[in-house]
Amino acid sequence: MTHGSGQAPYRSGPTEKCGVVGVALDDRAAARPLYYSLYALQHRGQESAGIVTHDGFQQHDHVAMGLVGDAFDEADIERLNGESGIGHVRYPTAGSVDKSCAQPFTVSFKSGSLALSHNGNLVNADEIRDELAGMGHAFTSDGDTEVIAHDLARNLLEADLVRAVKRTMSRIHGSYSLTIMHDETVLGVRDPEGNRPLCIGELEDGYVLASESAAIDTLDGDLVRDVAPGELVVLHEDGSGFDSYQLVERENTAHCFFEHVYFARPDSVIDDELVYEVRRELGRNLWDESGIDTDVVMPVPDSGRAFASGYAEAAQEAGAGTEFAEGLMKNRYVGRTFIMPTQDERERAVRLKLNPIKSTVEGKTVTLIDDSIVRGTTSTQLVQLLKDCGAEEVHMRIGAPPIVAPCYMGIDMATREELIAANRDVDDIREAIEADSLSYLSIDAVADALNRSRADLCLGCVTGEYPYDIEGEATDREVERPVIDGQDLAADD
Numbered sequence: 001m002t003h004g005s006g007q008a009p010y011r012s013g014p015t016e017k018c019g020v021v022g023v024a025l026d027d028r029a030a031a032r033p034l035y036y037s038l039y040a041l042q043h044r045g046q047e048s049a050g051i052v053t054h055d056g057f058q059q060h061d062h063v064a065m066g067l068v069g070d071a072f073d074e075a076d077i078e079r080l081n082g083e084s085g086i087g088h089v090r091y092p093t094a095g096s097v098d099k100s101c102a103q104p105f106t107v108s109f110k111s112g113s114l115a116l117s118h119n120g121n122l123v124n125a126d127e128i129r130d131e132l133a134g135m136g137h138a139f140t141s142d143g144d145t146e147v148i149a150h151d152l153a154r155n156l157l158e159a160d161l162v163r164a165v166k167r168t169m170s171r172i173h174g175s176y177s178l179t180i181m182h183d184e185t186v187l188g189v190r191d192p193e194g195n196r197p198l199c200i201g202e203l204e205d206g207y208v209l210a211s212e213s214a215a216i217d218t219l220d221g222d223l224v225r226d227v228a229p230g231e232l233v234v235l236h237e238d239g240s241g242f243d244s245y246q247l248v249e250r251e252n253t254a255h256c257f258f259e260h261v262y263f264a265r266p267d268s269v270i271d272d273e274l275v276y277e278v279r280r281e282l283g284r285n286l287w288d289e290s291g292i293d294t295d296v297v298m299p300v301p302d303s304g305r306a307f308a309s310g311y312a313e314a315a316q317e318a319g320a321g322t323e324f325a326e327g328l329m330k331n332r333y334v335g336r337t338f339i340m341p342t343q344d345e346r347e348r349a350v351r352l353k354l355n356p357i358k359s360t361v362e363g364k365t366v367t368l369i370d371d372s373i374v375r376g377t378t379s380t381q382l383v384q385l386l387k388d389c390g391a392e393e394v395h396m397r398i399g400a401p402p403i404v405a406p407c408y409m410g411i412d413m414a415t416r417e418e419l420i421a422a423n424r425d426v427d428d429i430r431e432a433i434e435a436d437s438l439s440y441l442s443i444d445a446v447a448d449a450l451n452r453s454r455a456d457l458c459l460g461c462v463t464g465e466y467p468y469d470i471e472g473e474a475t476d477r478e479v480e481r482p483v484i485d486g487q488d489l490a491a492d493d
């Protein structure tokens with residue numbers, strides 16, 4: 001992902017990757033519920049959107065660049081026949097930014113059709129692609145989703161659906177939540193570490209799989225549960241239920257803690273925790289660890305809002321006079337990505353996005369709460385902005401530990417060189433952003449708010465030690481990537 005000069009998309013924070021969905025209904029077209037679900041998951045990807053359905057005879061697909069509302073019109077939805085289907089919103093994380101990588105990815109082969117939607121990032125896609133290319137598989141994109149599709153298609157020639165998925169899972173290494181459609185059967189698969197979210201919902205006339213429960217709410221459905229790490233869920237074609245297969249078991253999970261901190265919608269429940277409540281708890285923990293009694297505490301919208309409300313509540317319980325205030329207003333029409341040709345203009349970008357309410361800031365001591373600091377550009381600008389508006393002091397509190405290393409699991413986090421915390425301690429960062437004080441949340445406080453042990457979280461970007469075997473990086477557990485040597489894996493079933 002580019003962040004340098006030229007007409008590169010500029011992103012001020014970490015960028016979420018993708019959202020996936022799958023639906024099987026009884027006697028109702030799947031396209032419209034899929035379309036609404038993608039709307040609910042739009043925050044997870046704005047680059048492309050797509051739906052593939054199956055009507056019992058053939059696949060129908062529509063995949064286009066842009067936001068969900070722009071990618072489909074009424075005629076497109078009408079054309080997508082069939083009572084089962086899968087969908088995808090994408091922000092590119094592996095592969096190039098063009099339509100060849102937009103999803104769902106479809107492939108036809110001897111024993112039927114296959115469509116795949118992927119959220120996450122494989123660490124060993126190149127090894128598998130090389131092996132399959134050597135066997136004659138022709139690839140049309142450089143994305144890792146096509147690698148999964150080809151591997152699964154190949155395994156389906158020799159094995160039934162469940163064994164084929166199991167074989168593919170034994171070969172791919174990395175982060176993946178998948179919705180898959182094999183002919184008209186919809187499946188959901190979550191990687192053995194449960195890095196990215198995936199949940200099951202029940203509708204009046206069927207079942208749905210989605211990255212986040214907010215999509216199930218949008219369809220008036222009920223959240224049944226999360227797909228377990230290493231589990232395969234197969235939706236019944238008639239919408240009457242689903243079958244579950246626990247295909248891989250691991251001692252520990254590696255949930256991405258950033259889902260709760262930043263990426264997911266606050267109204268989603270992920271791995272049994274309501275995101276909004278976790279953020280409030282993170283805010284409370286922030287007060288406990290590094291609270292400072294200022295006149296006001298204000299969030300950097302949107303995700304900072306729940307942190308600041310928890311922080312203010314804990315401050316008041318402790319007898320501090322700190323009041324919650326909405327002091328920064330967001331321009332809703334500036335997306336997460338916009339073009340900023342020069343560094344100078346990028347530095348001004350924050351004014352396009354956020355504007356202070358002078359009266360809530362002037363003459364006040366302010367605590368500003370954000371979910372993370374990536375490059376530090378936004379924080380520097382915000383501190384300056386508040387001081388220009390008359391803030392007497394600006395103290396920054398961050399609802400996550402310092403980001404010291406990149407993400408290889410599908411989040412656009414920036415490179416080590418770009419990360420302000422990669423080579424600086426907290427005081428150096430405070431100086432760089434010109435705040436009066438700066439504190440981050442500890443890893444233990446994050447684990448506490450998530451009700452998980454550290455060993456069950458991915459903490460790669462804040463520790464530099466990853467739950468996957470990534471070339472040139474350290475691991476935080478005993479883990480080895482599978483050996484891809486071209487041998488037939490049938491014997492391992």
Ligand code: SF4
Binds near residue numbers: 408409411413
């Ligand atoms: S490295 Fe960070 S952003 Fe990436 S999956 Fe792990 S916790 Fe999430």
